[in-house]
Amino acid sequence: MFILAVLIQILVAIGVNCQPGCNSELFLGNSCSHGQNKTTIMWYFDSTLSFCYPYQFLGCDEGPNSFKSQDQCLESCKPADQFSCGGNTDADGVCFSPLDQSCKKGATCVMGGTVGFCCDKIIQDQWNEEHSPKCQSGSVAQIEQWFGKTPLIGRNCSHNFCPTGSRCIQQKWTAHCCV
Numbered sequence: 001m002f003i004l005a006v007l008i009q010i011l012v013a014i015g016v017n018c019q020p021g022c023n024s025e026l027f028l029g030n031s032c033s034h035g036q037n038k039t040t041i042m043w044y045f046d047s048t049l050s051f052c053y054p055y056q057f058l059g060c061d062e063g064p065n066s067f068k069s070q071d072q073c074l075e076s077c078k079p080a081d082q083f084s085c086g087g088n089t090d091a092d093g094v095c096f097s098p099l100d101q102s103c104k105k106g107a108t109c110v111m112g113g114t115v116g117f118c119c120d121k122i123i124q125d126q127w128n129e130e131h132s133p134k135c136q137s138g139s140v141a142q143i144e145q146w147f148g149k150t151p152l153i154g155r156n157c158s159h160n161f162c163p164t165g166s167r168c169i170q171q172k173w174t175a176h177c178c179v
């Protein structure tokens with residue numbers, strides 16, 4: 001049963017990204033020649049981290065890897081049950097609960113739905129820390145999700161995704177904004 005679940009996950013991972021735009025490089029667009037500033041926040045699928053991140057679209061000439069919302073991007077590009085360890089690194093074995101001692105030394109059991117995966121503990125801790133960001137001064141910019149507010153996490157400060165007036169802080173894999 002568990003072997004089957006893992007097999008399905010692998011098959012799903014291979015068949016990832018049905019929509020062709022998902023694997024295209026991010027294109028920020030061009031500023032529109034006439035008239036006002038039409039920049040908006042859009043979302044793209046980052047194939048390195050296998051997740052959707054915001055970027056500031058310049059308003060004209062939208063690229064193929066571009067979505068109106070994070071949900072729309074995830075639905076189009078990432079199978080719901082695809083699992084990877086922090087930083088989209090590979091798991092080294094399966095496990096069955098966070099208390100499970102069956103992972104190799106230096107690995108921690110991270111639950112991914114019905115099964116857990118053995119993930120490198122140092123990378124996983126770093127990844128988790130980046131995903132609960134802090135600001136030296138001020139507070140972390142957040143976004144409203146259907147389940148509540150979460151920190152606004154982008155891939156790279158060069159994508160200009162931070163709200164006007166906030167500072168972008170680049171970390172190892174991702175970036176956040178301090179208001």
Ligand SMILES: *[C@@H]1O[C@H](CO)[C@@H](O)[C@H](O)[C@H]1NC(C)=O
Binds near residue numbers: 037164
């Ligand atoms: C256009 O508007 C966006 C968002 O309101 C802002 O971040 C950006 O700096 C503006 N760009 C210009 C060229 O005024």
Ligand SMILES: *[C@@H]1O[C@H](CO)[C@@H](O)[C@H](O)[C@H]1NC(C)=O
Binds near residue numbers: 156173
């Ligand atoms: C962010 O983008 C810049 C410019 O494209 C690039 O040089 C840099 O390596 C990127 N940083 C990360 C953490 O991906």
